[in-house]
Amino acid sequence: MSFYNDSGWTRPAAELSPSATLTTAGHSVKQQCIVNDQMGPFIVLYILILTVGLPGNLLSVWGFIQSRRPKKQSTSVYLVNLLMADILLLLTLPFKILKDLGKAPWKLMVFHCQGSAVVMYISLYASIAFLAFIIVDRYLKDCHTAQFLQLHEASFAWLLSMVVWMLLLLIMVPNMALPTENLTESKYLRCSSLKKELSLHWHTMTVFLNMVLFLNASAVVLISSGLALKRFMRSRSDPKLRMDARRVVLSVTAMALAYMLSFVPYHVARTPYTLAQTKVIKDCLTERQLFLAKESTLFLSLLHVCLDPLLFFQLDAPFRETVRKLLPCSKNQSVHAKEQVVQEVMLQEAHAEQDAAV
Incomplete structure (x- = not known):
């Protein structure tokens, strides 16, 4: 430049x-204050996320297709929607990487700001919502709460999933359509500089609406974790109930902890950075520091796409069985088990023949 x-x-x-x-x-x-001229380390991290996350999620897609079973459980419905969000997010990463390199064509950088970046944030907040649903759903199922049986129905889960997608599209898609500024081409394009006043106001509103979504999801996750822990403490006198409660609290608390570590730091950094985008904060050095904090915590939020395939494997039995058939060790164990069954049958037949001869 x-x-x-x-x-x-x-x-x-x-x-x-x-x-x-x-x-x-x-x-x-x-x-103009340049904030995105130190993207080298982040580009490496995003490439690692893409390299690790894409094969795992494509394997997950293949596993869900091969299982060929209708998703009759709410958990499976939320997992499928979470997988859709992860795939969309991974598809936007190449555009972000090229834009952050500063060597992409100008039109491609503008496309990222107006298109793929919006899709990335839609996918991110869809993932937050579906992870929260999964955590709550696991708690309710493990506790066998009768009054919430309707929430476990697949039809209700699909309806709730559609509401989440439609709400996010309603909030985020106008960012693609609102008018933009005609800027001189530059190496370090800052997406907020493309936005006119109306577009910038809408962008600010979407950030805070997404923050409300995150806070509500986080509250539900924390309540579920607290109730699971409370159930565990109450069941100390009954050994059988204690084992079930321990399994619940470990499952729910582990997912809740991963959820908080992934998404809370990003949202702590996001709000002050939005103030810098809207020129409430005007000091250039402060803007640069806030941008680096936002990018660092965004990496943590995107990292969940690498870990979600493990969640699919753990929570969905048909998917787990399909993936196990791919593993050489599982195939060997299956062949060995069949051989043992054949040997036992042959041994029983031999004993029967000996008894008949006697």
Whole structure:
């Protein structure tokens, strides 16, 4: 990126500090604050997420297709929707990587800001909602709560899933359609700089609406974890109930802890960064620090796409059985088990023949 004056003189952006000013023909021109010129480490991390997460999630898609069983359980419905969100998120990562490299064509960088970045955040918040549903659903099922039996029905789970997708689309899709500024091409495109005043206001509103969604989901997750722990404490006098309660509290608490570690840091950093995007915070150094904090915590939030296949394997029995058939050790164990059965049958027949001869 270079800066031009009336006489055609240029000066590379690398020679300027992020908040420098240029004096041109007696006029002071303030340089735009560049916050995304240190993306190297994040690009490596995003490539790792894509490299690890894509094969695992494609295997999950194959496993769910091969299981060929209708999703009659609410947990399976939420898992399928979580898988859809993860695949969409992974498909947007190449565009983010190319844009952060600063070497992508200008139109591709604009496309990421207006299109693929919006899809990425739709997928992220869909994942948050479905992970929260899974945690609550596991608690209710493990506790055998009769009054919530309707919540375990697949039809209700599909309805709730559709509501989540429609709500997120309603909130986020206008960010793709609202008018944008015509900017001069630059290496370090900041997506918020493309937005006109109306678009920036809508973007700010979507951030805070998504924050409300996250806070509600987090409250439900914490309540489920607290109830599971309370049930465990009450069951100490009954050994049988204690084992069941222990299994519940370990399952729910482990998922809740992973949920909090993945998403809470991002939302702590997201709000002040949004204030910087809307120029409430104007100090360039502060903006750069907030951007780096947002990107660092965003990496933690995106990391869940690498771990979700383990969740699918753990919670969905048909999927688990399908994947096990692919493993060489499982095949060997299956063959060995069949051989043992054949040997036992042959041995029984031999004994029967000996008894008959006697």
